[in-house]
Amino acid sequence: MTRVRVNLFVSLDGFTSATDNSPDNPMGEDWGRLAAGHIATRTFRERVFGDTSGAGTTGVDDRYTAAFFEGVGAEIMGAGMFGLHAFPGDPEWKGWWGDRPPFGTPVYVLTNTLRRQDWSKPAPPGGYPYRVVPRPSIPMEGGTTFHFRSGAIEDVLAEAADAAGGLDVRVGGGVGTARAFLRAGLVDDLHLMVAPIVLGRGTGLWDDLGGLDLTHKVTSEVGESGTIHVTFTR
């Protein structure tokens, strides 16, 4: 049974990441502080850095990080997380996840830049007609293929769930995309990695999520990094 999961990094004061990201530093400078406990784990070092030396933490944080990487059959992300906004007009741009993105699954990128005005015709009285210009899918090394979709999130989720082949669908982010799925009641498992820091700035996670504890069961556990793992499950 496919479940829909979201994993997010958040500060004690509810910010998911600073708003200071840029093409040069796509995660923003505070992301490393938010994700420090995750990055320090042995599983993360092995899966993302290719470090097979066995270095890294192996406790509570690593258990959550291992679960993070397991059982995902398809991913959904916003255009910003793919990096579409960095070079929106470059058809050769393949996002900022490198030649071998860490997903290894189909990745559905939500974007409305599929729609373009049809400049070949004069503007009619009702305004310009639009036509859909499909952005071609991009197969990458390691099993990741990026697909671009502009439909309703429910429709994209249905397609991703089909592609996941019984595994889970992760809504990877950014936080705006994750919140859209949460608000729509589409998320079965939310895992928050609450870093022991007070950022004081960033994108707020909690707006509009009041009462999530009434629809989902809440658990909390503190990792050796000081990260508080809070899960919401239904």
Add this chain to the structure above:
Amino acid sequence: MTRVRVNLFVSLDGFTSATDNSPDNPMGEDWGRLAAGHIATRTFRERVFGDTSGAGTTGVDDRYTAAFFEGVGAEIMGAGMFGLHAFPGDPEWKGWWGDRPPFGTPVYVLTNTLRRQDWSKPAPPGGYPYRVVPRPSIPMEGGTTFHFRSGAIEDVLAEAADAAGGLDVRVGGGVGTARAFLRAGLVDDLHLMVAPIVLGRGTGLWDDLGGLDLTHKVTSEVGESGTIHVTFTR
């Protein structure tokens, strides 16, 4: 050495209590959900309800609740927490903490209603003069005496620290008062009891507290009630 401490209840989404409190329900209806883990402890039941049956939880939550009640020599609170706004014109009103308030120490209530216009004189060109009408202190059963002060928070803190006789001064609340002391850098120990609920409304705790993790050491621990105890200590 007197330390200044704050203990606050807060939801996962950073709200300290709902804004629905009233004279009939001075804590607001969500306070019970925020403080459920604290109220369920054996120590709280004994200290506040007078329940000596031994009922109540005795684990992590109780350890924090016991510390909550220990070592406080003086308390500071805002006028709203005392209940001054409920009956501001009634000189007989002694607040809503009952005949035997749970503090057992001097309690300094911050208020600016000490100042009254001197209606006995005609208004001079520069406007009405004000005179300070001291609100008399109120001794209560059980060792609590309420004092009313309108000075700078630093001055009130200095007086409370003198009165504490080497024990700690607690800034009890409400959250506006606690935040004023936090913003001014006057708090040595902040203990947050983060309830596993997403209130979605209330008074925000975190505004203006960015970087508190840089001046204070942070610890986190999860109690059997699901309450996450987060401490900031310097």
